[in-house]
Amino acid sequence: MGRGEREVVARGARLHEAALAVVADHGRAVEAARAALKPLHDAAVARELGAIPVARLQDVTEGRLRLGSVEKSGLRTVGSVLDAGPYRLRQIPGVGQRTVDQMLAAARRLSEAVHETVAVHVDVDRPEPRTTALVMALHVLVEAGPEARRAVDQATGLAERLGPLLVDARPAAGRVRMLLAGREKRARAEEAVAGVRALVDEAERAGLPELFAQASVDLLRGVSSDVAAWVDFELRSAEYYSLLAEISGRQPDAAAAEGFLPDEIAERVRTQHLDDTHRRISLRGYQAFGARFALAQRKVILGDEMGLGKTIQAIAVLAHLAAEGQSHFVVVCPASVLVNWTREIEARSTLRVMVLHGPDRHDAFADWKGRGGVAVTTFDALRGFPAPGGGEVGLLVVDEAHHVKNPKAKRSQSVALWAERCARGLFMTGTPMENRVGEFRNLVRMLDGTVADSLGERDALAGSVAFRKAVAPVYLRRNQEDVLTELPSLQQTDAWEELSASDEEAYREAVRAGNFMAMRRAAYVRPETSAKLHRLREIVQEAGENGQKTVVFSYFKDVLGVVEEALAAGTPGATPVFGPLTGGVPAQRRQEIVDAFAGAEGPAVLLGQIQAAGVGLNMQAASVVVLCEPQIKPTLEHQAVARAHRMGQVRPVQVHRLLATGGVDERMVKMLETKARLFDAYARRSAVAEATPDAVDVSDTELARRIVEEEQARLGMTDERPMTTE
Known part of the structure; x- marks a missing residue:
């Protein structure tokens, strides 16, 4: 073992230290946000318990408690009962130890339920020191962005692989130590050095040292001022609330976030990898699931209620496919949202955008064919472009897809032809389709004829649960009240x-x-x-x-x-x-x-x-x-x-x-x-x-x-x- 091996071990040690550092920096930033959240959450819980009448304790104990004397003593809410404690409760005439124990046990059960369900809302019009502290703590994580999360994930995996190798390679760090090691340890050290070299070379080719260093800088930078943090909160409140939901641990009901899909489909979606290399925004849990659904099922309709970020989910799918090597994508939308799509893709991803609209649209189409990127066009303009060959377009996104529900319309026929020629399709509509089976069947037919043929009027009559089960292979819809546990106000x-x-x-x-x-x-x-x-x-x-x-x-x-x-x-x-x-x-x-x-x-x-x-x-x-x-x-x-x-x-x-x-x-x-x-x-x-x-x-x-x-x-x-x- 010579200088080259010792240098490999030193490089591995530096990389391991950088990986552990970025994980620790992120952990401290998360803990700072949790610490800032706690007093606000505790205050919200106290307000909630202070509004629950003491009579609710009867419901928890199935009517076994007699609370008349408790209310007469001035303890009229569950919160006041908890504040009073066992000693004061025992002083109330007619209240014995058994009643006190039952009352406090019931009050604690209610308190636990409130702790699990109460949400903290940030009032931008009435900032106060505690909410300002929370916004500033969240600002650090939001500013670090998805790149920091990617760095932490990469660092965690790398540290787990590199740590044991560095332990085994320790004898190679010094000539004397290597000479004193036994034959078995020397062999293990030589093997470990080779493993360290491979990992370090792989990490350097992927740019991980730079990624770790930048993430640590971003996580340690702090906020220039409370005003800057509040301004950023107003501009990017959805990202702050997404982090808040994650940090608080109050994620939405899993079945609701997954659109009540059957278990076999939901499990397939959960195991679908989602690459964020070309994405500039973090996703909420239900949004990541929606993107994975589109990838796992290949041709789908995303029917989330307005305000849940269908566009962001579509961009996440585009970014993933671009990371896999796909180069050409098409977004079809009404002219009224053409500019919005262009700006969102530019802001939320690193993907190239080309607008195919207006008098120069055919020149733009030729440029897109040659160079690739995301082509954004309108329903009417799409009719003028030649349909692609098989495998040429990585994903066809159709926004406001209810505009092509009439199979006799030329725009519908054009979209249907493109959908047939594309290996993947993502139709988007915020219009609930449960009670419009005829229209919905027409959309589904563009994506999956078998599901369309199996969909009958009786599915809608049986209710939305039966409807969703019938169309589960191609349709995902979530409502705001089901998935936004920390409601962005x-x-x-x-x-x-x-x-x-x-x-x-x-x-x-x-x-x-x-x-x-x-x-x-x-x-x-x-x-x-x-x-x-x-x-x-x-x-x-x-x-x-x-x-x-x-x-x-x-x-x-x-x-x-x-x-x-x-x-x-x-x-x-x-x-x-x-x-x-x-x-x-x-x-x-x-x-x-x-x-x-x-x-x-x-x-x-x-x-x-x-x-x-x-x-x-x-x-x-x-x-x-x-x-x-x-x-x-x-x-x-x-x-x-x-x-x-x-x-x-x-x-x-x-x-x-x-x-x-x-x-x-x-x-x-x-x-x-x-x-x-x-x-x-x-x-x-x-x-x-x-x-x-x-x-x-x-x-x-x-x-x-x-x-x-x-x-x-x-x-x-x-x-x-x-x-x-x-």
């Missing part, structure tokens, strides 16, 4: 739309006139071809089909009029529309409208002018909020969303902000995401900011002038009229 989505040709024409007219307000509402001037209006109708329809109520806000009364007319023009039995609430509606009448909206059975839509309806009204009956355009004052958006997202809201609130690409909306969003907006996001929490929001908002006039001038320059209209805001 607010999910915000920027819905980017490409303006239609007539939208663009109306926008150019407004820019030419230098009319800032006209530019902001140009997307609604021609309703019959409005891209934003089309997307709004889709959101309202999907919310309605899931039994949810929606509030639609706009700064402009005429935009609300257009929305009202468009929604009212729906099919008979369409979602009822209330409002609009505008500045001209008396305060009492506004509340009457809100009450009628809240009291309506089933889905409903409430329209409101954001500066009138966004303050002072409680709209917590709604769990979906649509903002027709971005607001100049961020406080207007915050206050409007707060009308629905407030105490008493039992469902997470989904906020969709409709934005048009390439114009005034995009410029406003970029300007308002600067330091001025970050300052506002926190200054607004102070008493002064709540009373005088204008004090911290960006100047309306200055912002408008800059945007008009920049848009006129972009569109070659520098000699046009100066800005107006009428």
Whole structure:
């Protein structure tokens, strides 16, 4: 054994130390988050127990306890009984030791149940030291991202393999030690050195030393400030809540998270490997299961309820297949979500994206064929491209798949042909299909003719459990209430739309006139071809089909009029529309409208002018909020969303902000995401900011002038009229 062997052992020891270090760094970060969570969880448990009447102890003991004297003594809740303890309970007249023992045992059982089920919610509008500590602790893990988790997994496996080899190779670390070792130990050391060399070489080729070092740096970096952590929480709340659920240990019911699939299918899905090399986001447990389901079953429909992250699950499947060597993928979607798909893939993965849309789509198609990546196109554009040969496309993703339920439609026939030619298919729809067997069968037939032929009307009549069992090989659906144990109280989505040709024409007219307000509402001037209006109708329809109520806000009364007319023009039995609430509606009448909206059975839509309806009204009956355009004052958006997202809201609130690409909306969003907006996001929490929001908002006039001038320059209209805001 010479210098080369000693160097191999030294390299192995350094790598082993780095692996153990990153595992320890991650463990400390997790423990810090658990420590920050504990006082908040304990307080939530105490509040819950303090709200449970002492009479509930009768239920636990099947009526054996007599609690009249206990209540008369002032102990009226389960929490107060636990706080009192055995000594004080024994002092109550008529309460003996046996009753005390039974009472405390029953109270502890209730307490254990509450500990298991109570969830901690982070109120972004009322931060206090304990929640700030939790957000800052979670921020470290969120910022480290999935790369840190991958580093920890790799480090754990490597340390387990490398540790025993280093022990056996120890004699080789020194010449004298090797000489003094017996023959058997020398042979074992030589074999171990070879094993260490192989492991170290493999790890270095995979870039593991750099991965471990970067992960440790990320986990030890800490947070620059509590403000930075809160800002990040608002931007990425879903990732924070995902970590919170994992750290708290309160995962959703396994059967619900797995869509109540039969055991044999669920087991196959659980054992499916999921590679995260090309993914930039961590998945919640149910999301990872959904991605594995698509991989294990090859051709499936993902029917999760709106807000559960179907797009992220699809991206996880794409990333896995790319890691396996697949190079070409296709996403087909309505034009209204084309931009969203492009931005999500770019933000959530390292995959190359190519948009096949517009006049240059055939050139883009040729480029995609040659270079690969994820091609994102529309139903109509897909018809113009030649269907692939077998094995050419790694995965066909079809978003809003209910749009191709009619087999006679040309778009449906085109999708069916592509699905037949692709080895894997992932259809996505948030529309519940249990009671639409005919339509559902048409979708299933594109993926699996055998399952489609076996699916009869009786399956739906027998109830959703029988239906899901019949379609289990191809269909997975989860509902929010089943899988979100730590409910993210607010999910915000920027819905980017490409303006239609007539939208663009109306926008150019407004820019030419230098009319800032006209530019902001140009997307609604021609309703019959409005891209934003089309997307709004889709959101309202999907919310309605899931039994949810929606509030639609706009700064402009005429935009609300257009929305009202468009929604009212729906099919008979369409979602009822209330409002609009505008500045001209008396305060009492506004509340009457809100009450009628809240009291309506089933889905409903409430329209409101954001500066009138966004303050002072409680709209917590709604769990979906649509903002027709971005607001100049961020406080207007915050206050409007707060009308629905407030105490008493039992469902997470989904906020969709409709934005048009390439114009005034995009410029406003970029300007308002600067330091001025970050300052506002926190200054607004102070008493002064709540009373005088204008004090911290960006100047309306200055912002408008800059945007008009920049848009006129972009569109070659520098000699046009100066800005107006009428």
